[in-house]
Amino acid sequence: MTEAPRLDRQVCFALYSASRAATAVYRPVLDELGLTYPQYLVMLVLWEDEPRGVKELGGELGLDSGTLSPLLKRLEALGLVERRRSGEDERRVAIHLTTAGRELSVPARAIPQRLADAAGLSHGELEQLRATLGKLTAALHQSL
Amino acid sequence: MTEAPRLDRQVCFALYSASRAATAVYRPVLDELGLTYPQYLVMLVLWEDEPRGVKELGGELGLDSGTLSPLLKRLEALGLVERRRSGEDERRVAIHLTTAGRELSVPARAIPQRLADAAGLSHGELEQLRATLGKLTAALHQSL
DNA sequence: CACAATTAGATTGTGCACAACTCAACTGGA
């Protein structure tokens, strides 16, 4: 007879725990920038290229407008982004960085190293982990 | 000059994405049991050993009473657990499985295989991943 | 014993996730 599944054997729980632990490490660092972790992710996308539509941001992050709309309003209230209705397509809202939003990328550059320092894994192990997680995420999305 | 960090280089984003993808795969399966993913985790702990106090559950899962108290109320409303004030220590609330809660472990046994099937990784790769994630989580908690 | 400190759990408030829905703007045939 099969046993009830055990928590400590579950890859999914390992993922869930590691993800929460990582955001917990980032939290005090991001607090200094006044950002939450998902807000930081949105800013990362915008620092790469802007303006971006809500849909486009959602594509990069795997989030829908139900999550992004209120989040972007909060970023706008912080003075980091501006939301402008597109002229060509009145449905689209283009998210632009403000000067303050652009400048925030400077202190943000030090952040990734903080996780690396706290991780207790070698650079190679981190690369390996990132690759495996990428494969896993792609396969999981495939199966949906 | 340092570049702004790129989203696709971030281990933390890989973790965040993989974790959400994993719960997305579980969601339709758990829907059949009437459970959310965190509720399933709590049931996993209780199937191993019960009754357990709220603090004890929180220790296993890394969650506090602010998360668990309402979650356990919902499990109680579903008829899967009972919350009983301990006689010896009136502060403690012991979480007991009901018969229905115990019986739910039977259909739940098939669940972990679903993730394994969807993962597109070999058994060995999954084991390796789980081990690395365990190391990572421990190190991250250490650094707090 | 008295009482300050600690502990278990619950509550409140904020911010994600995500499903389900609404609405306005656009698109593509018949």
Add this chain to the structure above:
DNA sequence: TCCAGTTGAGTTGTGCACAATCTAATTGTG
């Protein structure tokens, strides 16, 4: 051209996470 269908964004409702605070029960120490 008309209008059914699609699309982009926003809203509503539920359920986590997590910080901060609260209360009541227990414990340790003088």
